Amino acid sequence: xxxxxxEDCKAFVETLIHRYQCNPTELIRIxxxxxxxxxxxxxxxxxxxxxxxxxxxxxxxxxxEFYSFLHxxxxxxxxxxxxxxxxxxxxxxxxxxxxxxxxLGVAPGVxxxxxxxxxxxxxxxxxxxxxxxxxxxxxxxxxxxxxxxxRMVPLINESVPLAEWPSDFFAIxxxxxxxxLLLNERPEPGAALAALLERGADALLDEIDRSxxxxxxxxxxxxxxxxxxxxxxxxxxxxxxxxxxxxxxGTFKDRVLLDSYADQVFEGMTLCARIIGAxxxxxxxxxxxxxxxxxxxxxxxxxxxxxxxxxxxxxxxGFNFDIDIHLxxxxxxxxxxxxxxxxxxxxxxxxxxxxxxxxxxxxxxxxTVVNNVETLxxxxxxxxHGGQWFAAVGTAKSKGTKILSICGDCARPGIYEYPFGxxxxxxxxxxxxxxxxxxxxxxxxxxxxxxxxxxxxxxxEDLATGGSFMIFDASRSLLxxxxxxxxxxAHESCGFCTPCRVGTSLMKNTLDKIHSGHGTAGDLVExxxxxxxxxxxxxxxxxxxxxxPIIETLERFPDLYEQRLKAIVFEPGFDLDGALEAAxxxxxxDDSAAHLQQVDx
Amino acid sequence: xxxxxxxGRSIPFEEGQTIMxxxxxxxxYIPHLCxxxxxxxxxSCKLCNVKVNGRTCSACTMLAAEGQDVINNSKExxxxxxxxxxxxxxxxxxxxxxCEKSGNCQLQALGYHFNMLDAHFxxxxxxxxxxxxxxxxxxxxxxxxxCELCVRAxxxxxxxxxxxxxxxxxxxxLIVNSATGKLADSVLEVDDxxxxxxxxxxxxxxxxxxxxxxxxxxxxxxxxxEISLMTEGGGSxx
Ligand SMILES: Cc1cc2nc3c(=O)[nH]c(=O)nc-3n(C[C@H](O)[C@H](O)[C@H](O)COP(=O)(O)O)c2cc1C
Ligand code: SF4
Ligand code: SF4
Numbered sequence: 001x002x003x004x005x006x007e008d009c010k011a012f013v014e015t016l017i018h019r020y021q022c023n024p025t026e027l028i029r030i031x032x033x034x035x036x037x038x039x040x041x042x043x044x045x046x047x048x049x050x051x052x053x054x055x056x057x058x059x060x061x062x063x064x065e066f067y068s069f070l071h072x073x074x075x076x077x078x079x080x081x082x083x084x085x086x087x088x089x090x091x092x093x094x095x096x097x098x099x100x101x102x103x104l105g106v107a108p109g110v111x112x113x114x115x116x117x118x119x120x121x122x123x124x125x126x127x128x129x130x131x132x133x134x135x136x137x138x139x140x141x142x143x144x145x146x147x148x149x150x151r152m153v154p155l156i157n158e159s160v161p162l163a164e165w166p167s168d169f170f171a172i173x174x175x176x177x178x179x180x181l182l183l184n185e186r187p188e189p190g191a192a193l194a195a196l197l198e199r200g201a202d203a204l205l206d207e208i209d210r211s212x213x214x215x216x217x218x219x220x221x222x223x224x225x226x227x228x229x230x231x232x233x234x235x236x237x238x239x240x241x242x243x244x245x246x247x248x249x250g251t252f253k254d255r256v257l258l259d260s261y262a263d264q265v266f267e268g269m270t271l272c273a274r275i276i277g278a279x280x281x282x283x284x285x286x287x288x289x290x291x292x293x294x295x296x297x298x299x300x301x302x303x304x305x306x307x308x309x310x311x312x313x314x315x316x317x318g319f320n321f322d323i324d325i326h327l328x329x330x331x332x333x334x335x336x337x338x339x340x341x342x343x344x345x346x347x348x349x350x351x352x353x354x355x356x357x358x359x360x361x362x363x364x365x366x367x368t369v370v371n372n373v374e375t376l377x378x379x380x381x382x383x384x385h386g387g388q389w390f391a392a393v394g395t396a397k398s399k400g401t402k403i404l405s406i407c408g409d410c411a412r413p414g415i416y417e418y419p420f421g422x423x424x425x426x427x428x429x430x431x432x433x434x435x436x437x438x439x440x441x442x443x444x445x446x447x448x449x450x451x452x453x454x455x456x457x458x459x460x461e462d463l464a465t466g467g468s469f470m471i472f473d474a475s476r477s478l479l480x481x482x483x484x485x486x487x488x489x490a491h492e493s494c495g496f497c498t499p500c501r502v503g504t505s506l507m508k509n510t511l512d513k514i515h516s517g518h519g520t521a522g523d524l525v526e527x528x529x530x531x532x533x534x535x536x537x538x539x540x541x542x543x544x545x546x547x548x549p550i551i552e553t554l555e556r557f558p559d560l561y562e563q564r565l566k567a568i569v570f571e572p573g574f575d576l577d578g579a580l581e582a583a584x585x586x587x588x589x590d591d592s593a594a595h596l597q598q599v600d601x
Numbered sequence: 602x603x604x605x606x607x608x609g610r611s612i613p614f615e616e617g618q619t620i621m622x623x624x625x626x627x628x629x630y631i632p633h634l635c636x637x638x639x640x641x642x643x644x645s646c647k648l649c650n651v652k653v654n655g656r657t658c659s660a661c662t663m664l665a666a667e668g669q670d671v672i673n674n675s676k677e678x679x680x681x682x683x684x685x686x687x688x689x690x691x692x693x694x695x696x697x698x699x700c701e702k703s704g705n706c707q708l709q710a711l712g713y714h715f716n717m718l719d720a721h722f723x724x725x726x727x728x729x730x731x732x733x734x735x736x737x738x739x740x741x742x743x744x745x746x747x748c749e750l751c752v753r754a755x756x757x758x759x760x761x762x763x764x765x766x767x768x769x770x771x772x773x774x775l776i777v778n779s780a781t782g783k784l785a786d787s788v789l790e791v792d793d794x795x796x797x798x799x800x801x802x803x804x805x806x807x808x809x810x811x812x813x814x815x816x817x818x819x820x821x822x823x824x825x826x827e828i829s830l831m832t833e834g835g836g837s838x839x
Contacts, residue, residue, distance in 0.1 A: 490771065498648075539645070
């Protein structure tokens with residue numbers, strides 16, 4: 001780097017450090033801004049950060065190398081990432097990617113020599129109902145077609161600023177197709193807080209209890225109980241965190257809530273804060289939803305103006321609470337609540353050892369409630385309408401409604417809110433799906449069901465889901481789907497524990513071997529036991545569920561796997577002839593004697 | 602006295618002790634690799650996974666509590682532990698016969714302990730960097746098992762923060778805290794705890810190769826369970 005650049009970089013880091021008050025917990029936000037400006041985190045910035053934040057430089061490098069959206073080597077001035085979710089693939093993502101790379105003259109993952117552009121894959125961007133989707137310099141682009149790709153190429157080559165790109169590229173629709181309790185009406189901003197102040201924190205907590213509300217992020221923990229544990233936990237500060245990491249492929253309902261119901265989400269956080277005694281809250285927004293950052297910050301400012309945030313909220317002395325938005329940097333694992341907290345603290349997103357749980361030892365070791373976006377929105381509505389209003393809907397163990405994000409092979413993908421207990425069959429009718437192979441309920445970490453199971457119902461008793469609902473018709477290849485999911489987990493494993501770090505990669509390689517027609521019966525046996533090992537012995541939920549796609553489909557469709565097996569007893573794990581390539585290059589030979597036949601012809 | 606049971610045996614524990622602490626104090630061996638009683642428990646290698654009232658937990662991080670019925674020495678668990686050990690072997694490049702740590706290496710010793718006869722999984726053959734820049738210490742990442750003992754030792758004992766982990770998933774790797782990323786430019790010294798603590802042959806002291814012939818070393822003649830209980834167990838003088 002030229003010395004002027006080094007000076008510029010140092011000065012920039014200086015202003016950031018000043019803005020973030022020299023606080024090492026802000027490291028990821030600081031790094032994101034540096035990445036934005038320089039398309040990577042230059043060495044001079046690492047140096048300056050290390051000395052000014054008093055952090056080991058290895059700690060900073062460790063963080064950069066952990067998150068997919070941070071880099072130590074420059075990305076292109078235009079960094080294009082295409083969503084690698086199965087739903088994007090089903091809409092033709094791969095040919096668009098090939099097209100784009102060819103027309104721009106780049107290879108995936110390699111910045112073009114002139115530094116102008118880089119193109120790469122990224123995990124599901126949460127735009128599955130309007131894909132194929134992607135990110136350009138972090139901003140979401142939707143409904144990519146070969147026409148759009150053709151328009152994009154000159155924009156990039158001619159350095160047209162992103163702000164001048166056609167706005168239809170960035171159009172994002174809510175696509176709300178079925179509204180129920182939550183989506184039907186929006187309480188007036190402040191209504192939940194008024195109810196809280198009128199009736200008191202104890203009464204409101206009882207109301208949440210009466211509603212039977214359980215967490216919408218996947219695990220389904222009772223919300224009132226979580227709040228009560230946190231409230232009773234000792235600590236000199238308490239925190240509320242809204243989990244908007246929404247990384248489970250096929251899930252995009254939190255995006256819509258934050259787009260159109262954000263007031264209600266912030267209201268839920270404020271309600272929780274009053275009940276547990278928190279003065280500070282965080283919204284952990286996944287990096288892919290960066291386009292929401294500005295509108296959400298503006299909304300927070302409005303709420304401050306209206307007296308719904310800040311000091312003495314709605315005039316109640318001592319009701320002080322404010323919310324800060326942290327943007328993630330591309331890591332599915334940061335949706336796991338303890339990894340999320342590590343990330344909020346400016347570290348790599350490695351799940352903590354639990355117990356202790358965040359309710360007693362969360363952000364900075366203090367009692368912390370982590371709730372999903374939808375859970376908090378529901379809590380705010382319950383404060384207004386009462387627990388009974390909510391509990392009257394749903395089933396014995398699953399009260400209220402669930403918002404689904406539906407994508408894949410159906411006529412009307414989008415957002416659907418259903419009472420718990422709704423049979424899958426009804427959902428398929430509503431969204432216009434037919435001739436299906438099966439449905440992935442709850443994303444890759446969830447359950448694959450086949451047509452014989454469509455009388456099963458939505459709910460914690462039967463089919464739980466964080467919201468993902470992916471439909472596959474009979475034309476789809478099951479192994480393509482499972483392969484996509486398995487690659488996703490291997491890519492997103494944080495690398496902390498052995499069974500998941502090594503196991504997910506072994507699982508991926510074994511599945512690929514079978515998928516490409518090189519597997520044997522022995523490999524299938526091996527794959528099964530590997531799956532069991534990863535599920536049983538991993539450290540966190542990612543590892544516990546990473547083998548689900550294989551386990552679930554192997555149980556239902558063993559034939560589809562067996563059909564792909566070779567009839568021989570053993571197949572080498574590597575390519576014998578390929579292994580000789582280096583030797584051929586060294587010796588300059590390529591005659592027939594320099595090749596090895598893998599199997600006897 | 603509060604107790605838990607491990608494999609049917611009643612084991613006393615004190616408040617704040619983990620299952621691993623209680624087991625070691627009572628001379629019960631639970632296999633482990635990333636755990637070293639001198640450092641904060643880490644819980645990453647998963648070799649110490651036990652069943653506690655039917656649920657799988659890591660013994661090194663799980664606090665002992667009244668009413669816990671722990672299964673440790675079962676065929677099922679030991680089979681899983683062997684597979685996890687094999688995973689660690691194939692993940693790196695472990696050429697044991699030529700390694701200076703052979704016979705003193707805990708990974709190899711666990712292989713013996715679990716009667717591991719082959720690597721079972723296909724090798725990854727990763728390309729990993731060897732750092733021979735330091736005058737007294739060699740870092741061969743081929744053999745690193747990411748136990749983070751050196752990270753913890755350098756941070757908590759040496760107060761130098763020489764090591765850290767970077768990357769994610771199968772690309773996780775050990776990095777060195779210096780401008781060049783090289784050990785020679787770090788503040789590491791040969792007497793640092795971080796150098797001594799590596800359970801495998803990833804961090805080696807230079808100029809002392811093969812002083813004891815391979816074949817006459819610790820785990821060539823003693824099972825790792827025996828050595829662990831002798832040095833870390835209740836009878837040891839810690
Ligand atoms: C790998 C992994 C990813 C997760 N991702 C999310 C997520 O994106 N959003 C979310 O709300 N919960 C996610 N969770 C669940 C959270 O850990 C946590 O249970 C949840 O945020 C609690 O909120 P709730 O009680 O309102 O559901 C994830 C869990 C795991 C193991
Ligand atoms: S299970 Fe996977 S994601 Fe979870 S801690 Fe282990 S390596 Fe990390
Ligand atoms: S170098 Fe040794 S001590 Fe450090 S992480 Fe690797 S194996 Fe563990």
